[in-house]
Structure formats: structure tokens, C-alpha cells
Amino acid sequence: MNKIDVTAVINAHREGLMVASTLESVAKAVDVAHGQGISVEVIAIADRPDDVTLKVLENFDRLPIDIRVADNGDLAESRNEAVGYANGDFVAFVDGDDLWGPEWIARAVNAARKETRECVWHPEVNLYFSDTTQWLFHHPDMDSEDFDVWRQMVINCWTALSFARRSVYLSHPYVRNEISKGTGYEDWSWNCTTIARGIIHKTVPDTCHFIRKKSFSMVQETNTNEALVSRHDLYSYLSTQGMKKVEPVAGLTS
Amino acid sequence: MLGILKRRSKAPASQPAPAPSELLAEKANIPQDKPALLERFFDRYYYLRQNVDVVNAKIDPLKHYLMFGEREGRRPSPDFDPAFYAKRYADTLKGLGPLEHFALHGQKAGNVTSDEGFDYDWYKRVYLSPAATDADCRKHYQAENQHGLLQKNGNETLIALREHFIPNEYLELYPDIGDLDPWAHFVSAGHREGRHVSRWYRKGFGDIKRQALEIREQGWALRGIDIALDRGDLSALDKLASSGCQVLPAFEEALMQSLKDVASEISSLVVVGALGIGGAERYAANIFRSLAAIHGIENIAILVTEGGIGQGAQWLPAGAKVFAISDYLAGADRPTRARFVRRFISVIQPRTTYCVNSRALWDAALHPKNAALQNYSRFFASLFCYDYDSKGNRVGYAATEFWQCFDFFDTYLVDNEPFVQELIRQFSIPASHRAKLRVVHSPVAVGTTLKRTVDRPMRVLWCGRLARQKLPFVVSQIAGLCPDTHIDMYAAAGDTAASALNLPPNVSIMPPYDPEKGAPFDDYGAFLYTSLWDGIPTVMLDAASSGIPIIGSVVGGIGDVLTDETGWPVSDPNDPQKYANGLRDALSNPAEAERRAQEMLRRLEDHHSWNAFDANVRQIEHGA
Numbered sequence: 073m074n075k076i077d078v079t080a081v082i083n084a085h086r087e088g089l090m091v092a093s094t095l096e097s098v099a100k101a102v103d104v105a106h107g108q109g110i111s112v113e114v115i116a117i118a119d120r121p122d123d124v125t126l127k128v129l130e131n132f133d134r135l136p137i138d139i140r141v142a143d144n145g146d147l148a149e150s151r152n153e154a155v156g157y158a159n160g161d162f163v164a165f166v167d168g169d170d171l172w173g174p175e176w177i178a179r180a181v182n183a184a185r186k187e188t189r190e191c192v193w194h195p196e197v198n199l200y201f202s203d204t205t206q207w208l209f210h211h212p213d214m215d216s217e218d219f220d221v222w223r224q225m226v227i228n229c230w231t232a233l234s235f236a237r238r239s240v241y242l243s244h245p246y247v248r249n250e251i252s253k254g255t256g257y258e259d260w261s262w263n264c265t266t267i268a269r270g271i272i273h274k275t276v277p278d279t280c281h282f283i284r285k286k287s288f289s290m291v292q293e294t295n296t297n298e299a300l301v302s303r304h305d306l307y308s309y310l311s312t313q314g315m316k317k318v319e320p321v322a323g324l325t326s
Numbered sequence: 327m328l329g330i331l332k333r334r335s336k337a338p339a340s341q342p343a344p345a346p347s348e349l350l351a352e353k354a355n356i357p358q359d360k361p362a363l364l365e366r367f368f369d370r371y372y373y374l375r376q377n378v379d380v381v382n383a384k385i386d387p388l389k390h391y392l393m394f395g396e397r398e399g400r401r402p403s404p405d406f407d408p409a410f411y412a413k414r415y416a417d418t419l420k421g422l423g424p425l426e427h428f429a430l431h432g433q434k435a436g437n438v439t440s441d442e443g444f445d446y447d448w449y450k451r452v453y454l455s456p457a458a459t460d461a462d463c464r465k466h467y468q469a470e471n472q473h474g475l476l477q478k479n480g481n482e483t484l485i486a487l488r489e490h491f492i493p494n495e496y497l498e499l500y501p502d503i504g505d506l507d508p509w510a511h512f513v514s515a516g517h518r519e520g521r522h523v524s525r526w527y528r529k530g531f532g533d534i535k536r537q538a539l540e541i542r543e544q545g546w547a548l549r550g551i552d553i554a555l556d557r558g559d560l561s562a563l564d565k566l567a568s569s570g571c572q573v574l575p576a577f578e579e580a581l582m583q584s585l586k587d588v589a590s591e592i593s594s595l596v597v598v599g600a601l602g603i604g605g606a607e608r609y610a611a612n613i614f615r616s617l618a619a620i621h622g623i624e625n626i627a628i629l630v631t632e633g634g635i636g637q638g639a640q641w642l643p644a645g646a647k648v649f650a651i652s653d654y655l656a657g658a659d660r661p662t663r664a665r666f667v668r669r670f671i672s673v674i675q676p677r678t679t680y681c682v683n684s685r686a687l688w689d690a691a692l693h694p695k696n697a698a699l700q701n702y703s704r705f706f707a708s709l710f711c712y713d714y715d716s717k718g719n720r721v722g723y724a725a726t727e728f729w730q731c732f733d734f735f736d737t738y739l740v741d742n743e744p745f746v747q748e749l750i751r752q753f754s755i756p757a758s759h760r761a762k763l764r765v766v767h768s769p770v771a772v773g774t775t776l777k778r779t780v781d782r783p784m785r786v787l788w789c790g791r792l793a794r795q796k797l798p799f800v801v802s803q804i805a806g807l808c809p810d811t812h813i814d815m816y817a818a819a820g821d822t823a824a825s826a827l828n829l830p831p832n833v834s835i836m837p838p839y840d841p842e843k844g845a846p847f848d849d850y851g852a853f854l855y856t857s858l859w860d861g862i863p864t865v866m867l868d869a870a871s872s873g874i875p876i877i878g879s880v881v882g883g884i885g886d887v888l889t890d891e892t893g894w895p896v897s898d899p900n901d902p903q904k905y906a907n908g909l910r911d912a913l914s915n916p917a918e919a920e921r922r923a924q925e926m927l928r929r930l931e932d933h934h935s936w937n938a939f940d941a942n943v944r945q946i947e948h949g950a
Contacts, residue, residue, distance in 0.1 A: 093552035100547065171552060173544035197537040199545065199558075199566075206558045208538070210531045210570035218530070218572075222586055225673055226578040229571040254698025280541045282548065282555055298665065300672040300698050307673050311590050 074111060078177055079160030079238065082116040082137075083150055084168035088124040090284065092132070097171035097282070099134040105177040112177060116168075117154040119144050125168070147232075148246035148258035155241040164235040171282040172233075180235040183276045191272045192263075193235040195279035202285040209283070213275040214267075224264060225307060230273055232259035233281050244269060247302040256299040264301070268309035361388060363429050369403035376401065396423050405461055407440035414438060445479035452477075452484055452513060475510040483529070484513055492524035499525065499565055525564040530572035538563035577662065580654035581669055587649060588674060593617075593625040594947070595676040595703070597667065597684040600633030601648070603841045605768070605864040609708055609741065610682035611641035612769055616943035617680075618643060629670065631663050631686035637841065651686070664689035672702045678947060681707040681735070688723055691731040700734070706946060707735045708766075710861030711745055711882040714795070729753050732762075737946055739766040742862045742883020764946070767886070769939035770867040772930045784913060786813045787850035787874070789839065789865045790857070793820025797856040797879070798827050803902035804854070805833045808909055813854065816845060847872035852912050852919075857881055858899055867934060870926045875919040877908035886933070892926035 080098055084091055102112045116129050119142045129139050140157060144150045155163055162184060166172055173195065180193045198209040211230050212219050223229060244266055249256040263273060365388060373387040374380060377400060380390045391402055399408050402425050411424040415437060419427050428437060438446045439460055449463045450456055453476065458466075467476055488509070496508040500521055503511045512523060522528065526535035545560045574582065594617040598610045610628070617626045623645050630650035639648055651658060651666050658666065663686040671679060671690075681687040688707075690699060699705075713722035728738070728749070740746045746763045749755065755763070786808075790796035798815070799822075805813050809832060817824065818838040829835070839845045845865060847853060853869040855878030860866075862883040869876055870887055878888050879899035888895045894908030912919050932938075 093555070096551035097548055171548060171555065173540070174547045175544060196532075197541060199541050199563075201555055201558050203554050203557065207567045207569060208531075208534075208541075208563070210528075210537070210568060210572065212570065212572055222582050223571040223574060223578075225585055226582045226669070227571045227574060250698070254693075254695025255701055278536070278540050280537070280544055282545065282552075284554065298668070298693070298695065300668065300702070303675070303701055307585065307675065308591055311588075 076113045076160040077110045077181060078105065078112045078162045078164055079154075079158035080112055080114045080177065081151070081154040081158065081163060081165050082114065082129075082168055083147060083154070083165060084116050084118040084121055084125055084129060085147075086120075086122040086125055087168040088122065089128060091125055091128050091168045093171055094166060094168050095129070095132045095135065095137075097174070098166060099132075100174040101172045101177045102135060104174050105181065108178045108182075110178060110181050111160075113138065113158075113160060115140060115154055115157055117142050117150050117157075119147070119150040146248050146258075148248045148262075151232075151241070151258070152245040155238060155245075158238050158241075160238060162235060163238045163241050165233050166281075167232065169284045169286065170233060171284075173280045173282070176235075176276075176279055176281070179279050180276045183274070184235070184237075187274070189272055190240060190270070191236065191274045192230075192240065192266055193274055193276050194230045195233070195281045196275045196277060197279075198231060198281045198283050200283045200285050205285070211275050212273075214272050215274060221267060221310065224267060225310075228257060228260035228263060228301075230259070230263055231281065231283065232262075233283075234259075235276075236271075240266065240271060244271075247304075249302065251299055254299050255302045257301045261302040261304045264304035264306035268304065268306045360426065361392060364388070364392070364402070364425055367402060367406060367425055367429055369405075372404050373400070373402065396425065405439050405464075407442070410441045411437070411439055443478045448479050448482070448485065452480065452488060453509075470507070470510070473506055473510070475506065475514040477514055480513065481517070484517060487512075487517070487523050487529065490523045490527040490529075495524040496521075520567055522564070528568040531568045531570060534564075534568065538566075577655065577665070581666060581673075584649055584651075584654045584666075584670065585673055588627060588647065590624060590647075592627045592647075592674050592676045593621040594678045594680070595671065595674065596626070596628040596680045596682065597687045598628060598630055598638075599683040599685050600636060601628070601630045601638040601650070602633065602636040603638050605861070606683045606708070606710060607638035608641055608864055609710075609768055610680070611638060612939060613680050613682065613708075613739075613943060614642055614646065616940045617678075617947070618646070619940065620944060620947055623647075627674075627676075629667070629684075631667055631684045640842065660685065660689065664693070668693065668699055671699060675702045677703065679703040679705050680739075681705065683708070683723065688727045688731075691734040692727060696731060696734050705735045706737045706739060708739045708741070709745065709749070710741055711859060712748075714859055716794075724749065732759075736762070737949075738763050739942075739946070740764065741766060741768050742886045744883050744885055745861060764942070766939060766942040766946075767933045768862060768864065768867060769936040770871045770930055770934045772871050772927055772935065784811050785850050786811050786852045786854050786909060786913075787816065787845065787847065787869075788813055788854045788856070789816045789845050790855070791818045791820035792822045792824060792827075794822065795858050795860075796820065797858060797899060798822055798824075800856050800900060800902050800905070801854070802827050802829050802833060804856075804905045804909070805830045807902055807906035808832075811851075811909060811913065814850070844868055847874040850874060852877060852909060854905065854909065855879065855884075856899060856905065857884070860884055862886055867930070870930055873920075873923045873927070875912040875923060876926070877905055877912055879905075887926065887929055892922055892929055894922075 082094060082098060098114060105112050114135050115138045117140045118126055118129060129137060142150050142153055144153065151165060162181060164177060176195060184193055194211040196211060200207050200209055246258045246262050249258050368388050368391060370387045373391060380387055401407060406425060408424040411428060412419060428439060444463055446460050446463055450458045454462055454466060470476060491509055491512060493508040496512060512521060528534050541563060542560045549556060596610050596614050598607060601607055614626060614628055623643060627647040627649060634652050635648055635650050651663050655662065655666065667686040668690045709724045709728060712720040712725050715721050740763055743765050746765055749763060750760055788801055792798050801813060801815060811832065813833045814836050815833060816836045816839045824835045845868060847869055852875045855866055857879050858881060860882040866884060876888060876893035878884060878896065880888055880895040880897055881899055894912055896904040896908060898904060
């Protein structure tokens with residue numbers, strides 16, 4: 073089996089026809105990556121999908137897609153499960169209703185390969201869009217002078233569409249959401265946990281994602297329920313560090 | 327207020343001939359060079375316009391100013407406000423009058439001379455330039471404020487934004503502002519409305535232009551694959567709002583600041599509604615002290631959720647970490663405070679959290695998803711007694727919240743046994759769950775000797791609020807039945823006016839006692855306590871530990887300490903005759919009074935010692 077550089081994970085659930093747009097954007101990003109000699113496998117993990125979603129995934133012929141049907145009922149568990157199937161050195165997540173910018177995979181790989189520290193990568197900016205409105209959501213880079221890691225305690229600085237070495241996701245699995253019980257934000261919790269392990273969250277220059285704002289989404293459900301962020305130990309980590317800037321604890325040789 | 331009002335001088339009625347400056351100075355005992363010094367800053371016409379009495383007196387305005395107006399604080403010119411100047415430059419006046427100081431030093435130093443609602447520094451930096459004068463500001467305001475857009479003071483962030491403001495781009499972005507001055511519009515309205523200072527500047531969000539161009543380029547590459555994305559206008563990205571953690575909403579900013587201030591691992595958190603000098607606050611302080619002894623003071627914090635950090639902080643040991651929501655979110659409403667508490671606890675994750683009359687934490691406990699909070703801490707709450715409203719309905723946390731979120735708290739710390747039994751009865755608490763209600767008596771320092779030498783043995787001490795709960799009318803009746811005694815009522819304000827009590831001459835209203843010193847038990851022959859409902863009032867415990875004979879109504883938890891063996895309990899709190907009988911018995915029989923007081927001390931030793939309280943908290947902590 074040839075070496076896989078990147079596993080693209082599409083987290084699908086009941087997006088229906090919308091997942092087609094996501095697949096198209098992934099296909100474009102894979103094309104650009106292939107053009108630069110980067111090998112990509114695509115896994116779609118469909119967690120309790122509806123029929124339309126599954127059929128759109130199965131019928132998409134622009135890419136070979138490894139479709140895995142899961143019964144987790146939880147995005148965090150599905151992310152973890154998909155990482156278990158992944159063969160790439162890196163894993164890149166996209167939710168089944170969002171779109172990657174075409175340059176995402178290629179630029180993320182190039183940035184990650186130049187970095188010697190363990191990092192999680194995010195696009196510089198996101199365009200949130202819906203039928204009626206658009207706005208920008210800017211990701212911070214932990215290396216920037218004005219980044220204040222305490223902000224992550226009170227607001228999630230990065231979306232869930234992250235990119236990192238597979239080993240990062242294996243070592244730090246997502247915590248299951250318990251929205252009915254009042255805890256959630258698996259991505260927020262995961263971002264906190266990884267920072268507390270000394271991993272740096274960085275942005276890839278000149279990259280963007282397109283995030284669909286549906287009339288109802290899980291994030292909205294979490295907000296509506298005033299859910300709390302699943303347990304993490306970032307506060308404990310920062311408290312023992314004092315107020316000094318977080319230093320990475322792990323270094324990579326390549 | 328009257329004390330700070332100054333009477334204006336009456337100008338002399340006669341009309342002296344205008345005098346040369348030297349003559350004036352001589353007559354008024356004014357330094358010879360002072361009139362000349364001040365004259366160029368003195369506006370005669372303004373002074374006369376403003377001071378009719380000076381006009382009527384036909385006195386030279388400068389002379390009047392030097393003789394009277396200066397020390398009366400009158401303005402020498404529209405540009406100079408002596409009161410403002412004196413306050414602003416109080417440290418440098420060194421005995422000089424404000425105008426004199428300005429003439430000698432202030433002008434050279436560029437001192438500000440008047441307020442008039444202007445923050446001159448701000449105004450100059452926002453609309454003009456730092457080199458502008460105060461007069462320039464006023465002229466600018468008068469000339470340019472025809473649309474009412476100019477502000478005399480405002481947000482500091484606007485100063486920084488000014489350098490990024492590009493008028494033409496603002497006009498292109500927001501043609502709706504018509505022919506209004508673009509910067510004035512931004513300062514007065516656009517800033518609040520979230521409008522941008524220019525096409526590509528968003529404070530804190532980096533190189534927006536580059537990012538937007540990237541979105542435009544990559545968005546175009548995705549053209550045709552998503553109907554909703556296509557509908558968006560990728561050519562108008564400069565108009566979009568920006569969000570991100572770089573700019574926090576006020577709530578998150580406040581929460582973050584509080585977390586930074588704590589910035590240490592907290593084993594246990596005590597959450598109190600207020601930190602005044604009430605019994606509940608003292609109870610909370612005792613829990614804090616016990617927790618500090620168990621875990622180390624650096625690992626304990628106290629969060630005040632409703633009020634500020636008041637006098638109750640004196641009960642906390644030195645070095646206690648005390649935080650108040652009001653210090654971070656002044657004026658926060660009730661839902662916001664509950665949200666703050668939930669978020670605060672979910673981040674700090676104390677192993678144990680104690681709720682002592684915190685409205686916000688009780689609200690969090692009532693939250694439909696309250697179980698989520700239990701992922702982050704184990705919760706305990708204190709209960710003392712019911713309160714009653716004017717219609718006699720039971721109110722307070724025990725009546726309105728306790729039973730609705732019974733399972734949320736692991737254990738309820740109740741400071742008296744009778745109330746535990748009442749709760750069990752009232753709410754039919756099954757035997758299997760009664761262990762959640764734990765009697766943890768308030769600790770009190772117990773003395774060892776009871777030899778009391780009282781100068782005024784027939785004087786009786788009463789402490790409480792002049793409120794329906796504390797039965798001040800009954801005190802009046804008791805005094806009528808005991809004309810040979812004198813009752814001093816150390817009374818805090820309540821819902822009843824002292825004048826309405828129709829007090830007999832053998833009752834005096836005293837100011838509330840100093841809580842730091844405690845009630846003056848040693849000066850009195852007996853302590854009288856009247857109440858319709860209670861837990862175990864702190865003043866009762868303090869009285870008990872002092873050895874003073876106690877005559878009091880047995881309601882709520884008072885029966886825990888006040889019995890026929892330890893004092894003179896009154897079973898019907900509304901019956902003045904029973905109190906009067908007890909008073910007479912206690913005051914006429916010192917030997918019996920001492921015997922009962924000794925028994926009271928033994929009871930306190932057994933149930934209200936610090937060791938007993940501390941052991942209880944330790945057991946709760948170790949079980950947690």
C-alpha cells in the first residue's frame with residue numbers, strides 16, 4: 073500500500089443533499105493536493121445517516137470515498153472512530169455541510185511539514201454563510217504576540233475543522249457530547265485539552281473555510297441548552313503555568 | 327449638604343470710581359502684580375453678564391473678582407472653571423488661586439481650564455489634534471455640531487480607530503449616511519452599529535484585506551457547487567462583520583478576567599449571596615476557615631454572587647481569596663449571575679462547592695440541565711430556617727428551591743436539628759435520603775468562667791431588627807408588665823418605625839451594636855430575644871457563650887440551645903406574660919440563672935464548639 077499523506081474525514085449525519093457541496097469542495101482540495109504530489113484518502117463517516125445522505129455519498133464519483141456507517145449518535149465518537157480508520161500521516165476534518173477552500177489540504181501539509189513542534193492547524197479565516205447572511209470568523213495563531221490563551225477558557229477560538237498529525241487525534245480523543253445532560257462542544261474541549269498538552273494551535277496562511285449556518289445546528293442546540301464545555305484540564309494547566317505564555321512541551325524532528 | 331454650600335457675597339451697593347490696578351491691590355490687600363497678571367485671562371464683559379449683582383453694584387469687575395469672586399469660585403471667563411481647575415490640579419496649586427496658578431504655570435504647561443462636559447483630551451484626539459487648545463475644541467463644537475453628531479467625551483478605543491479611518495471608504499461603504507461628516511457619524515453612531523472604519527480594518531483581526539481576498543479567490547473557485555454560497559456577494563466582503571476570540575463580548579471578558587484573577591487550582595469554593603455581617607455570612611466564613619485548615623488557604627476561594635465584598639470579609643482569615651461577580655459585571659441581572667456561576671465553576675472545577683444563600687447558585691441548581699454542573703464539582707448547600715412573607719407564607723431557599731432541586735446537592739448543612747425534622751416532615755423526605763440533611767451547628771467561642779459582675783442587674787438587653795419577625799410590639803408589652811426593669815433595644819432598621827411601637831418609659835432605643843465588638847452582654851442582667859421564626863440566630867449563640875441569662879422565644883432552631891435547663895424558653899412567641907415571668911425569675915434568682923448558664927455552656931461545648939463544626943466539615947470533605 074502506498075504511503076498516504078492525508079486522510080480527509082467527512083463527518084456526515086443527516087445533511088441530505090447538502091453533503092454534495094462538501095464532497096465537491098473536498099474533491100477540489102484533493103485535486104490541488106494531488107497536483108503537488110500529496111496523497112490523500114477520503115473517509116466519510118456517516119453517523120446514523122438518513123437515506124439521502126448515504127445515497128449522495130455513495131453516488132459521488134469524483135473521488136474514491138471509504139464510506140463508514142457508524143452508530144455513535146455523537147460527533148465526538150465519530151471523529152474518534154474515523155481516526156481509527158485513517159492511514160494518513162495527517163488527518164483533516166470537515167463536517168458534512170461545510171466546505172474547504174480548494175487550497176486547504178496542500179497549504180496545511182506544507183505548513184505542517186515546515187513546523188518542528190506538534191501543532192494543530194486551522195485556516196486563517198472562515199466565511200460563515202447562509203441563505204440570508206454572511207460574516208467572517210477569524211482564527212488566532214497561538215504564536216502571535218497578542219494571543220491570549222485565557223480567551224480559550226471562555227470562548228472557542230477555533231472551529232472543529234482542524235488538521236493535525238493522526239497521532240495527535242489518537243493520543244487525544246474527543247470527549248463524547250452529552251447534550252441532553254448539558255455538556256457539549258467537543259471541539260472546544262478538544263482544543264483546550266490539546267493546548268494543555270503543550271500542542272500549538274496555528275493558522276495556515278492564506279487559507280479559508282466556508283461554514284454553513286443552518287437554521288438549526290448542533291452548535292445552536294448546544295447554545296440553546298446553555299451546555300457547558302465537556303471537562304478538560306486547561307485551567308489547571310494554565311494555573312500551574314502561572315500567567316506566562318504557554319510553551320510547547322513536545323518537539324518533532326521533521 | 328448645606329454645609330458645603332457657600333453664601334455668595336453681596337456686592338457693595340455704592341459705586342466706587344474705577345481704580346488703577348496698583349490702588350486696587352493696595353486697598354484689597356492684593357499683591358501688586360496680581361491684577362496685571364490675571365487681567366489678560368479675565369473677561370470683564372462675561373463677568374458682568376454672569377453676575378448681575380456686580381452690575382448693580384457698579385463695581386469694577388476685576389476688582390470684584392479679586393476681592394470676592396475668586397474665593398467664591400466665580401468664573402473669570404467662559405473658558406476658565408476655577409472649581410474644575412482646582413480639582414484637576416489640586417496637587418500643584420500650592421496655595422495659589424486657580425486662575426493665578428494658571429497664569430503663572432498652568433498655561434505654560436498646557437493645563438485644561440474647564441470641563442463643560444468636555445473631555446478635552448479626548449475631544450482633541452478624536453476630532454482635532456493634541457496640539458489644539460480647549461478654546462479650539464469649543465469653537466469646533468459650536469461650528470460643526472449642526473447635526474448634533476459631535477460628542478464631548480467618549481470611548482477611548484475611538485482614539486485608536488481614528489488613524490485607521492478612511493473617510494472616502496466609509497462613505498462608499500455606507501452611502502446611507504448622506505452628506506453627514508463620515509468621522510463624526512462613526513464616532514456618534516457607526517461605532518455602536520458595528521460599522522467599519524475603512525474597507526479593510528478590523529481591530530484585532532489581522533490583515534483583513536488579504537484574508538478577504540483569499541476568501542474571494544477560493545470562493546470563486548467553488549462557484550457553482552453550493553447554491554447558498556453562490557448567493558452571497560463575494561465582492562462585498564469588506565462590509566461583513568468580523569468575529570473571533572480576539573474581541574470578546576462583555577460577559578466573556580468579565581469571566582476571563584475573574585479566572586485570571588483566581589489563576590490557581592481551587593479545591594473548594596464557597597459561594598455566598600452577600601458578604602455582609604449576617605448569620606449566614608458568618609456560617610460561610612466558618613466553612614471557609616475549616617476548608618482552609620483542611621486544604622490550605624491558597625486552595626480555597628469564596629465567590630460573592632449578589633452583593634459586594636462587605637464587612638463579612640473581616641471574618642475570613644488573612645490571605646483569603648475573595649471574588650465578587652459585581653467587581654467584574656457590575657449591574658448583572660439574575661440570569662447573568664447564574665450563568666456566570668455555572669461557567670465559573672465549570673472552568674475552575676473545585677472538588678467541592680458550598681452554597682450559602684447564593685441566589686445565583688440556587689438558580690444554577692434549578693437549571694433544567696443542572697446535572698451538567700455536577701460533572702465539575704460536588705455541591706453542598708446550607709439551610710437555616712424558613713422566612714415568612716407578609717401573608718405568612720413560607721419563603722426562602724428552603725421553601726422555594728430546596729425541594730425542587732433536592733438531588734442536586736450532595737448534602738445540606740442545617741444549623742439546627744428542629745429544622746431538619748421540619749423539612750423531613752414538610753417534604754416527606756424518605757428515610758433513605760434523610761442523611762442528605764446534616765446538622766452542622768454554628769460554632770461559637772465558649773468561655774470558661776461565668777462570674778458576671780453587672781452594674782445594672784435590672785437592665786435587660788434586646789437585639790434585633792425593628793421588623794415584624796422580631797416582635798418589637800411584644801417587647802413594648804413585656805416592658806409594660808415589668809415596670810421595675812429597663813429594656814435597652816439595640817435596634818437595626820426594619821419594616822417597623824420605633825415611633826409606631828408606643829414604647830413605655832422603661833424602654834430605650836439604642837443604635838445597633840458594633841458587630842466587630844459584639845453586643846454588650848456584660849453590661850446587662852438578662853438577654854431578651856423575641857422572634858416569630860428563626861434558625862439559630864448568631865446573637866443568641868453569642869449571648870449563650872457570654873453567660874448572660876436568656877429569656878427567648880423557642881422557634882425554629884432556638885430550641886436546640888434554649889431549654890428549661892439552659893435558660894427561660896417561651897413557647898408562645900406572642901405572649902408577653904411568659905417573657906415577663908421568665909424575666910422576673912431570671913433577674914430575681916441569680917443562683918438559678920448561673921446554674922442554667924453553666925448548663926448552657928456545657929451544651930455549647932457539646933454542640934457548638936469549633937472542633938465539632940470542623941469535624942463535620944472534614945467528614946463532608948472526606949466523603950466528597
